[in-house]
Amino acid sequence: MATKQYIAKYHQLKQIYERELGKEIADITWYRVVATLKQHFNFNVLGSDANKIVETFAGFKRRYGSFTGRGEGFSERWQAFRHFYEMDAQYQGGEFLKLLAEHLKINLDDVPRSTRYYWFEKAGLSFSAENIYHCKDLALVAFIAAKWAINRRPQPIKSATISVLTLAL
Template identity: 75%
Template sequence: MATKEYIAKYRQLKLLYERELDKQIADITWYRVVATLKQHFSFEVQAVDAQKIVRAFAGLKRRYGSFTGRGEGFNERWQAFRHFYELDTHYDGRQFLEILADYLKINLDDVPRSTRYYWFERAGLSLSAMEGHHSKDLALVAFVAAKWAINKRSQPVKSATIEVLTLAKPSRKLQVASRKCTHD
């Protein structure tokens, strides 16, 4: 059973989260947020750094939107985030993209320029070859890019060769129509 101190701190943290997001949330939503924080941040409601973690997570949620901790590929995306967040270095835009592509096992030439800019924009950063960013700031870029990489890997390979097209069966309507023509 929860103590009065725990319940008071739990509610205080919910209010802080709502203030950071600038909107109210349902109790069940807050319960899920706390579960996500516990799973990925070793979060404890009564810990000294609880407010700092809630504020940081709300900032990520506000900047990124669907930073929920659930959904397809979240763990892989979270790993990319943590990898760059735990580094303590600076990268210029081009250097970071090359390191990120290597980390995600993607070919940077396959990534449209607009997509690269989108990754940085979602993280509230600008993509510039000259401007450097700290790896902690680039961690969110890695999180966004990992989603693209996951989606790219899961796309089926499409083939438009003539052999494939000739092997395709005609539709039922086409078969009926062709029979009518031959019987007339």
């Protein structure tokens, strides 16, 4: 059974989320958001960092729309984010792209130049190969780039049975 303190904080966090998101949400949606936060962010409604986590998550959701924590490839994208976020380092833009390509197992030559700029732009940064960036800022670039990398991978053929192939003829 939830305590009065828990219920009050739960509703307060929902209001913070709605304010940051810029719209009201259904109670079931908020329930799912809390479940996602608990699964991926070690979230505790009564935790001292609960407000900050909710604000940050809502900001990502407002900015990127499909930032739900449930979509295909989210775990891999989240892993890329955490990989760079947990580093305490700074990199030049070009150096970071090489590290990112290595982490995502992509060939940097296959990434159009405009796409690289797009990754940084979506993360709220301006790209320059010579600029120095902190890894905490680059983590969001990695999250965005991971989606691109996942979408570019060859998709497995779902069915190659003879019966399906004969239907195509």
